[in-house]
Amino acid sequence: METKQSIPLSAVKAGQTVTLTNIDAGRGLNSRLASMGLLPNVCITVVRNTDFGPIMIKVKGSKMMLGKGMAQKIMVL
Amino acid sequence: MKKITVALAGNPNSGKTSIFNMLTGANQHVGNYPGVTVEKKEGFCKYKDYEMTVLDLPGTYSLAAYSDEELVARNFIINQQPDIVVDIIDASNIERNLYLATQLIEMDVPLILVFNMSDIAERKGLLFDTKQLSKLFEAEIVSTIGNKAKGKKELLDAITETVQKTKTKRTHRIKYGQEIEKELSKIETLITDKELQLAQKYGSRWLTVKLLERDSDITGKINDTQILETVTDSINHLRNIFGDEPEIIIADRRYGFISGACQETIKTTVESRHSKSDMIDAVVTNRILGLPIFLLLMYVVFQLTFTIGAYPMGWLEHFFEWAAKTITGFWPVGTESWLQSLLVDGVIGGVGGVIVFLPNILLLFLAIAFLEDTGYMARAAFVMDHIMHKIGLHGKSFIPMLIGFGCSIPAIMGTRILENKRNRFTTIMIMPLMSCGARLTIYALIIPAFFPERWRGPMLWFIYLIGIILAIICAKILRLTVFKGQTIPFVMELPPYRVPTLKSLCIHMWQRGWMYLKKAGTIILVISIILWFAMSYPKSNEQSLANLTYEQAQQTKLEYSVIGRIGRAIEPVIKPLGFDWKIGTALIGATAAKEVFVSQLAIVYAVGSTDKKSHTLREKLQENYTPLVGFCIMLFCLISTPCIATIAITKHETNSWAWALFQFFGLTVLAYIITLIVYQAGSLLAAQ
Structure with a gap:
């Protein structure tokens, strides 16, 4: 079986749907994201991702924006 | 009449406020929780035999202790023990919203779930088996449309009914899987053994889960070292097994419980791909538009x-x-x-x-x-x-x-x-x-007095620009230091x-x-009276005013007053900025409100009413000061001493005098330094 390397969410193009593998952040942030539904194995659809400004995603039916720095810490497949 | 307390919990954007408004109408009271700047909203409502105090808890996604809001909501539920907690859930986004409910269940509070915005959920094609859901969560479920005030009676009935029921222990609980449960029961036994008081207050199960989640607030309450050591061991053990932090696994299991519950009870009839919201977003968050x-x-x-x-x-x-x-x-x-x-x-x-x-x-x-x-x-x-x-x-x-x-x-x-x-x-x-x-009044006086017609517009623009640039620099500095x-x-x-x-x-x-009016009626009133005293007393001798014109008399009176004296006293300090005591007096008056600067200056120069004769005041200014001084006045007024109303509101909003005074003195010192540099450098250049 081919194993894919996980990439940061910030590198995902708009329109693609990916699966969260892990979040590379401190505990506080991790828990906050978890309470908003950002957990391993959750599907994330990237709605908007441009060179500047935050990234817009859809998770569990709600739309969210994440700072670029944040999006770099969220690893997806 | 029975008095009961109802606490409203829920995610941000779940329409919690609309339910709060629906229940209480305009009968509300807004304040702050002691010690934090989290807003406290309380309202009252009468229904049947009940007098309800309804509390709108801050909107949160969870009841961890990571933000003031979460802590406030949690402490309220634990310490005040409301008779009932109503969890407002956005029915169109049920999974994420139920996460908070799982935590409320764990706290074992008397709970009602409100499926709000049920009209939107319906439009999305969602069908709920509320009977089954209600069984799983062991809580009454009421459907509402908060902004249309639909479901009010049903909710009130559910509240009164649930309050009357005798409290029974929950039979369901969220199961975290064998490995975690094993650790939980180990810790729970220790807790009921050694920290009985805490266990009774918080519930031993909840306490144990919080400890495994490394909740800092709860961990700090445990004194027994054996418990703390066991918790650390358990956390390390679980981390080894799962390769992830226990709190993440716990959150994952809660979502697991929710999706299990939802799978059985929610049906989607229509598959809508592009909602209206998405279409609006495509325009208003567009890169170019x-x-x-x-x-x-x-x-x-x-x-x-x-x-x-x-x-x-x-x-x-x-x-x-x-x-x-x-x-x-x-x-x-x-x-x-x-x-x-x-x-x-x-x-x-x-x-x-x-x-x-x-x-x-x-x-x-x-x-x-x-x-x-x-x-x-x-x-x-x-x-x-x-x-x-x-x-x-x-x-x-x-x-x-x-x-x-x-x-x-x-x-x-x-x-x-x-x-x-x-x-x-x-x-x-x-x-x-x-x-x-208000500061525009000052610029409107100074700029035409010292600058030729064609420079007036750019000058005004320049002053505003200085403010913006300083704001950016200060924000940057503050974020790197005090608010790091x-x-x-x-x-x-x-x-x-x-x-x-x-x-x-x-x-x-x-x-x-109303909040603004209250400020005006209290603190601003007090300060206005103090300033009035300082401006009117001590009174000068009647004889010394005998032969003077009205304007001259006003001038003499002001000079003699506390403010006039302070103006004189600070003259040596403001001299390096190019200001004399007259400007000093006006500056002190300007703390009442910035536009007072103009009227005070008019009094010191004894030109009377500013409206009719402000051109005379301008002439006086031209005679007495250079354009450099004029510019420095504007600069100083721009940066320095926010008016008393600003200070009062800063105190109110930061909930501390320290921040209000920090702002007051910080900006005044900044103004002094910048004006000093500009005046001294400007004078040097002019001398050459």
Whole structure:
């Protein structure tokens, strides 16, 4: 079986749907994201991702924006 | 009549406020929780035999202890033990919203679940088996449409029924899987053994789960070292097995419980791919269109606030003029007493001067409430974030800052839209640097006095620009020092667009307006009276005024008063800035309100009423000062000493005198240093 390397969410193009593998952040942030539904194995659809400004995603039916720095810490497949 | 307490919990954007408004109407009270700047909203409601105190807890996604809001909500539930907790759930987004419910279940509180916005859920094609869900969560479920006040009676019935039921232990609980349960039971046994008091207060199961989640607040309450060691061991053990932090596994299991429950009970009938919200977002958050749309909307808000607001403001001004005249009329000419002066110059002048801004405040908060309730505000933050991020602020900070060009007071109150405390405080601190409307009066006096026609426009623009640049620099410095910390873990929900209701807009507007009026009636009144005293006392000897004209007499009186004396006393300090005691006196008066600078200067120069003869005042200024001094006056007024109303509002919003004084002195020192440099450098250049 081919194993894919996980990439940061910030590198995902708009329109693609990916699966969260892990979040590379401190505990506080991790828990906050978890309470908003950002957990391993959750599907994330990237709605908007441009060179500047935050990234817009859809998770569990709600739309969210994440700072670029944040999006770099969220690893997806 | 039985008295009960009802606490409303729920995620942000779940329509919690609309349910709160539905239950309590206008019968509300807004304040702060002690020690934090989290807003406390309380309301009252009578139904059948019950007198309910309804508490609107801050909107949170969870009950961990990571933010003030979460801690406040949690502590309220634990310490005040409300008779019932009503969890408001956005029925169109049920999974994420039920996460909070799983935690409330764990706290074992008497619970009702409200499936709010059930109309939107219906439109999305969601069908709920509420009977089954209600069994799984062991809580009554009520469907409502908060902004249409539908489901009010059902909710009230559910509340009264649940309160009457005798409390039974829950039979279901969220199971965290064998491995975690093993550790949980190990710790739980220890807790009931060694920390019985805590276990009774919080419930041993909840306490144990919180310990495994490494909740700092709860961990700090445990004194027994054996428990703490066992917890650390368990955490390490679980981390080894799962390769992830226990709190993440726990959160994952809670979501697992929810999706299990939802799978059995929720059916989707229509598959809608593109909602209206997505289409609107495609336009307003568009790369190219986003910014112009935002700027246009801000322009409209600004215009609405200050153009339409100018009419009622004029009426209020007339009213206070009339009131002043009427009161003066009680004393026949020649018998004027100190009481008359206190009432007219002190109370009406001071408090009236603040109340005239009420229409602006109301209109502004109406506009803000509209932008927030529709869901646009979150998009504005999205659009502005890139620019604001550069100075270490949040996209949303831009909105109150823009308002600051009108008046700092509504602007500082408007920072409540910022959730992050560091961000909010930074924005409050730099707010006075946004040159407000009152300062325009000063520029309008000075600029034509010293600068030729063609330079006037650019000069005014330049002054505003200096304020903005200083604000950016100060924000940056504050974020690197006092308010150090990550720019904010930047995650924000973008709620679906909604049509706001007039009622909720009005309630929102009224609450802010009332808060403002209360300020004017208390602290601002007190300070106005103190300033009036300082300006009127000690009285100069009647004989010394005998042969003077009215204007000259006014001048002599002011010189003799406390403020005049302070003006003289500080002359050596302000001399290096190019200011004399006359300017000093005016500057001190300007702390009451910036525009007082002009009227005070008029009195010191004994030119009488500023309106009719301000050209004479300008001539006087030209005779006495150089354009450099003129520029320095504007610079100093721009940066220094926010007016008392600003200080009062900063104190109120930061909940601390320390921040208010820090702002006051910080800006004054900054003004002094900058003006000193400009004046000294300018004088040197001029001398060459």
